[in-house]
Amino acid sequence: MIQVPVILGGDFNTVKEKEEKVGVTIDYNLMMMFADFINCDGLVDLPMNGSSFTWFRSGSNVSTSKLDRFLVSTGICSWFPNASQSALNRSLSNHCPVLLKEVQSVAIKRPFKWFTHWADDLDFDRMVKKEFCNIKRKGVGEKLRLVKAAIKNWVVEVRSKDVNSTEVLENKIAMLEEKIVADGAAHCDVSTRNSKIQALKAQLWQKGKC
Structure with missing residues (x-):
C-alpha cells in the first residue's frame, strides 16, 4: 500500500478490464497484473470524461483501447474530491491527451484573453x-x-x-471514430468512414502548417 500522495499518469500499454479494449487480442495475464497493481497499492482510477477509449487505430482492422489514464492515491482524492480526468480530441495522434483537473464548485474570475x-x-x-x-x-x-x-x-x-476550424475538424474525426467503435469493425460503412477520417486529417494537417 502506497503511504504517500501519488499521481501516476501516462500510457500504461494495457487495460484494467476487457471492456476497455475493442478489436485487439487481450493479454489477460497482463490485464490481471495491472488490476492487482491498482488494487493492492490502493490507487484510484478516476472517472474518465469524454471518450471511453484513449488509443485508436483505423484502417481495415479497427481497434481501440483505454491505455492512457491517471491513477491517484486516496490521499489525493481526499484533498481534491472533485478531481476527474478527461480524454481530449486526438487530433493527428493515435493517443488522446488526458487532462487531470479539479472541478471548481465555486465560480472563479478568469483573466480576459486578447489576441x-x-x-x-x-x-x-x-x-x-x-x-x-x-x-x-x-x-x-x-x-x-x-x-x-x-x-x-x-x-x-x-x-x-468557420466550418473547417481546427476544433470542428477534430470533433468530426472523434465522432466518426466513435461511430466505428459503436457499430463494430464489420459494419459496411467502416471503409467509407475511414476515408472521411483520412480526408479530415489531411485538412487538419494543412491548417497546422498555415
Whole structure:
C-alpha cells in the first residue's frame, strides 16, 4: 500500500478490464497484473470524461483501447474530491491527451484573453465601436464589462461560421471514430468512414502548417 500522495499518469500499454479494449487480442495475464497493481497499492482510477477509449487505430482492422489514464492515491482524492480526468480530441495522434483537473464548485474570475489579430479584423473594430456608442452613459467599469461580453459573443459567432476550424475538424474525426467503435469493425460503412477520417486529417494537417 502506497503511504504517500501519488499521481501516476501516462500510457500504461494495457487495460484494467476487457471492456476497455475493442478489436485487439487481450493479454489477460497482463490485464490481471495491472488490476492487482491498482488494487493492492490502493490507487484510484478516476472517472474518465469524454471518450471511453484513449488509443485508436483505423484502417481495415479497427481497434481501440483505454491505455492512457491517471491513477491517484486516496490521499489525493481526499484533498481534491472533485478531481476527474478527461480524454481530449486526438487530433493527428493515435493517443488522446488526458487532462487531470479539479472541478471548481465555486465560480472563479478568469483573466480576459486578447489576441492581437482581432485588431486587424474590420468587423471586430466596427463591433467594438458600436458597443461603445450604445453605452455612452455608463461608467468605465461597466463599459469594459459589457464590451468584454460582446467580444466573447463575437468570437463564438465567428468560430461557428468557420466550418473547417481546427476544433470542428477534430470533433468530426472523434465522432466518426466513435461511430466505428459503436457499430463494430464489420459494419459496411467502416471503409467509407475511414476515408472521411483520412480526408479530415489531411485538412487538419494543412491548417497546422498555415
